[in-house]
Amino acid sequence: xxPARNLAEPAAPARPLxxxxxxxxxxxxxxxxxxxxxxxxxxxxxxxVGESGSGKSTLLGCLAGxxxxxxxxxxxxxxxxxxxxxxxxxxxxxxxxxxxxxxxHQNPRDGLRMGVSASGNVxxxxxxxxxxxxxxxxxxxxxxxxxxxxxxxxIDDRPRxxxxxxxxxxxxxxxxxxxxxxxxxxEPTGGLDVSVQARLLDLLRGLVRQMGLSAIxxxxxxxxxxxxxxxxxxxxxGRVIEQGLTDQVLDDPQAAYTQLLVSxxxxx
Amino acid sequence: MSPGDSDSxxxxxxxxxxxxxxxxxAILKGVAVPGYQxxxxxxxxxxxxxxxxxxxxxxxxxxxxxDRLKVIDQGADDTTNAVSIRKFFERTAGIATTETTTExxxxxxxxxxxxxxxxxxxxxxxxxxxxxxxxxLEPRETETRKMHALEDYGLMHVKLYEDIARHGAIATSYAxxxxxxxxxxxxxxxxxxxxxxxxxDNAALQxxxxxxxQRIYALPPYTKVVSLDFEDHPFQATxxxxxxxxxxxxxxxxxxxxxxxxxxxxxxxxxxxxCTRRRAAGHVGCLGEPA
Amino acid sequence: xxxxxxxxxxxxxxxQGGVTIxxxxxxxxxxxxxxxxxxxxxxxxxxxxxxxxxxxxxxxxSGRIRVGGLExxxxxxxxxxxxxxxxxGYVSQFLRVIPRVPTLDVVAEPxxxxxxxxxxxxxxxxxxxxxxxxxxRLWALSPTTFSGGEQQRVNLARGFVHRYPALLIDEPTASxxxxxxxxxxxxxxxxxxxxxxxxxxxxDEAARExxxxxxxxxxxxxxxxxxxxxxxx
Numbered sequence: 001x002x003p004a005r006n007l008a009e010p011a012a013p014a015r016p017l018x019x020x021x022x023x024x025x026x027x028x029x030x031x032x033x034x035x036x037x038x039x040x041x042x043x044x045x046x047x048x049v050g051e052s053g054s055g056k057s058t059l060l061g062c063l064a065g066x067x068x069x070x071x072x073x074x075x076x077x078x079x080x081x082x083x084x085x086x087x088x089x090x091x092x093x094x095x096x097x098x099x100x101x102x103x104x105h106q107n108p109r110d111g112l113r114m115g116v117s118a119s120g121n122v123x124x125x126x127x128x129x130x131x132x133x134x135x136x137x138x139x140x141x142x143x144x145x146x147x148x149x150x151x152x153x154x155i156d157d158r159p160r161x162x163x164x165x166x167x168x169x170x171x172x173x174x175x176x177x178x179x180x181x182x183x184x185x186x187e188p189t190g191g192l193d194v195s196v197q198a199r200l201l202d203l204l205r206g207l208v209r210q211m212g213l214s215a216i217x218x219x220x221x222x223x224x225x226x227x228x229x230x231x232x233x234x235x236x237x238g239r240v241i242e243q244g245l246t247d248q249v250l251d252d253p254q255a256a257y258t259q260l261l262v263s264x265x266x267x268x
Numbered sequence: 269m270s271p272g273d274s275d276s277x278x279x280x281x282x283x284x285x286x287x288x289x290x291x292x293x294a295i296l297k298g299v300a301v302p303g304y305q306x307x308x309x310x311x312x313x314x315x316x317x318x319x320x321x322x323x324x325x326x327x328x329x330x331x332x333x334x335d336r337l338k339v340i341d342q343g344a345d346d347t348t349n350a351v352s353i354r355k356f357f358e359r360t361a362g363i364a365t366t367e368t369t370t371e372x373x374x375x376x377x378x379x380x381x382x383x384x385x386x387x388x389x390x391x392x393x394x395x396x397x398x399x400x401x402x403x404x405l406e407p408r409e410t411e412t413r414k415m416h417a418l419e420d421y422g423l424m425h426v427k428l429y430e431d432i433a434r435h436g437a438i439a440t441s442y443a444x445x446x447x448x449x450x451x452x453x454x455x456x457x458x459x460x461x462x463x464x465x466x467x468x469d470n471a472a473l474q475x476x477x478x479x480x481x482q483r484i485y486a487l488p489p490y491t492k493v494v495s496l497d498f499e500d501h502p503f504q505a506t507x508x509x510x511x512x513x514x515x516x517x518x519x520x521x522x523x524x525x526x527x528x529x530x531x532x533x534x535x536x537x538x539x540x541x542x543c544t545r546r547r548a549a550g551h552v553g554c555l556g557e558p559a
Numbered sequence: 560x561x562x563x564x565x566x567x568x569x570x571x572x573x574x575q576g577g578v579t580i581x582x583x584x585x586x587x588x589x590x591x592x593x594x595x596x597x598x599x600x601x602x603x604x605x606x607x608x609x610x611x612x613x614x615x616x617x618x619x620x621s622g623r624i625r626v627g628g629l630e631x632x633x634x635x636x637x638x639x640x641x642x643x644x645x646x647x648g649y650v651s652q653f654l655r656v657i658p659r660v661p662t663l664d665v666v667a668e669p670x671x672x673x674x675x676x677x678x679x680x681x682x683x684x685x686x687x688x689x690x691x692x693x694x695x696r697l698w699a700l701s702p703t704t705f706s707g708g709e710q711q712r713v714n715l716a717r718g719f720v721h722r723y724p725a726l727l728i729d730e731p732t733a734s735x736x737x738x739x740x741x742x743x744x745x746x747x748x749x750x751x752x753x754x755x756x757x758x759x760x761x762x763d764e765a766a767r768e769x770x771x772x773x774x775x776x777x778x779x780x781x782x783x784x785x786x787x788x789x790x791x792x
Contacts, residue, residue: 123426132498209672226655227657245636248618
């Protein structure tokens with residue numbers, strides 16, 4: 001095999017999956033986030049880091065259609081071509097949220113139906129997009145629960161009988177069952193034991209690779225983005241102050257604030 | 269007694285004319301958008317919530333002096349709720365009443381649809397405790413309204429899915445959710461799912477009133493109503509596997525009656541008018557005596 | 560394959576009075592396919608810094624870097640990532656992995672990222688681990704618990720599991736015994752024969768003689784004479 005082969009870029013995607021321009025939101029006189037612009041390409045994982053109050057959660061909410069920004073564009077490459085998700089109709093946006101998009105909350109209770117069985121939780125998204133065959137829905141749910149390492153004999157248990165790590169894995173299965181193209185994650189490993197975090201990170205990394213997912217991960221944990229994100233955006237006071245390759249931003253930070261952030265961490 | 273009859277202590281059918289007009293407007297809107305829950309300004313009625321305040325207001329708004337009213341509670345004309353509502357309208361509207369399904373022009377019902385097929389000249393008014401089929405799955409009213417508006421009904425099937433996962437079959441046996449005219453998902457009130465097929469393509473106008481929840485909805489005559497199900501677990505209208513012990517009917521919904529404390533029991537038609545008329549026609553069940 | 564032209568680098572420490580420390584100036588080098596170029600120079604001369612700039616986790620201040628036809632300075636992150644997946648490999652001195660992931664999976668990962676089937680990726684990873692004398696009973700364990708020498712061999716396996724057309728190697732034989740050192744040198748020789756362009760740092764002089772085609776002294780690029788005024792360095 002010749003190393004000279006495969007030098008060319010693999011069939012490069014023609015356009016970004018998500019294209020954000022001039023996004024901003026204020027709460028009264030206070031800036032939530034301002035002047036955020038970036039492109040996310042298919043298969044890329046973007047990390048957004050910053051301290052509490054830096055605007056990263058506001059930004060994620062605006063991107064995922066949960067908050068209404070005051071200005072800017074969030075253009076998503078839908079099946080019918082690029083469209084601004086901020087100006088599309090609510091039914092269209094909901095269709096995106098049920099199919100092409102997924103949102104993994106920090107607290108699994110925000111993303112799960114605690115009174116519904118694990119397989120019902122996973123099946124809901126399938127039923128929401130029209131699946132009406134019980135046997136197929138159940139088989140698909142069981143397959144996904146297996147992929148996130150939830151034992152087959154637990155699929156009819158309710159999430160409140162699960163540990164925190166299991167709940168988070170269930171939430172991930174519930175989100176990925178419809179083969180979304182873009183996953184938003186808000187501190188996906190927050191609130192979990194370090195050992196559980198590691199397993200979850202490995203799981204996420206494998207799924208991102210196997211499914212060719214694009215993802216936007218908000219976290220304050222630099223170790224998490226080091227392992228999961230291809231690219232990094234550093235936020236402070238609602239603005240993006242530095243962005244680039246993850247290891248470049250962490251190993252050779254340019255902005256004063258990023259240098260402080262990186263040097264304040266025990267060990268990344 | 270008629271509207272404006274100065275001798276009567278009550279306006280015709282208890283409610284004042286403005287209120288009845290308001291309710292009729294809500295009914296018309298409900299008829300125009302089948303299955304859609306129309307909010308209305310429900311009045312205090314001289315009976316407690318849960319005793320049919322919604323149904324009574326809809327009935328009051330529909331009644332004309334020529335009407336003949338039938339009221340049933342779980343199929344029976346002679347139970348407390350049915351008797352008191354019938355008396356209420358006899359007294360406040362002075363209209364004629366009947367226990368015979370075919371003779372009635374307006375039937376108010378709690379939890380049943382009569383076995384005898386209805387006609388285009390009849391109105392069936394349901395008493396509804398909880399009009400929102402999504403309520404127990406999504407408690408936020410703001411959210412359920414949005415879900416209806418956007419036809420976001422995946423959650424409804426989750427409930428049926430859970431039934432099958434837990435019991436091996438859809439265990440919901442009453443208030444079984446339906447889809448109206450391929451659009452709105454509707455709670456048919458707590459009728460047994462045995463009655464669900466009668467909702468569809470019915471010749472009569474069907475009106476639903478929820479007093480405490482302040483909602484009215486409607487099925488115009490001949491509306492397509494489909495019970496939700498799965499391809500591999502199709503909807504089944506079930507009843508007790510028995511014939512009526514009094515009239516021998518094999519196709520009517522049955523009540524189980526305990527006879528003694530040694531396990532003795534019998535099954536009888538829940539629709540008392542239907543049973544009575546069959547016995548009058550000479551049908552006899554295994555415990556019945558010829559009429 | 561790897562071209563570096565007039566490259567310079569400095570660090571600005573905003574949180575320590577904003578001092579700027581120049582660490583490299585006018586760096587020039589190239590590596591052709593099938594060639595091994597060794598970097599020499601005293602400790603602190605900037606060998607690792609230069610490697611990291613080529614890898615892309617250090618930004619250059621001026622000059623240009625080209626790897627496999629891609630202009631690295633000013634490239635989009637996704638272009639750099641594609642380059643790292645397919646063309647450019649890096650064996651650093653430190654192993655950085657997700658805790659609790661089995662060694663076999665750690666080594667197979669670069670292949671999986673390229674879309675190789677899982678069984679084939681694992682087979683190739685296993686073959687390489689066996690060759691580097693990592694006992695099979697350790698393959699299912701995470702390398703974070705391994706000794707320094709074992710970790711280094713896992714890191715090497717990860718770097719050689721895919722035949723990168725361009726490879727950066729930082730001290731590959733530093734803590735290895737003679738037998739494993741010979742395996743690593745053989746791996747390097749094979750990669751060269753197959754046409755890989757390799758840039759490496761070797762403190763081990765005997766090894767350097769054995770595999771290096773040319774040497775480049777990084778000391779020539781150290782801005783030693785021109786100390787910045789006011790610098791605390």
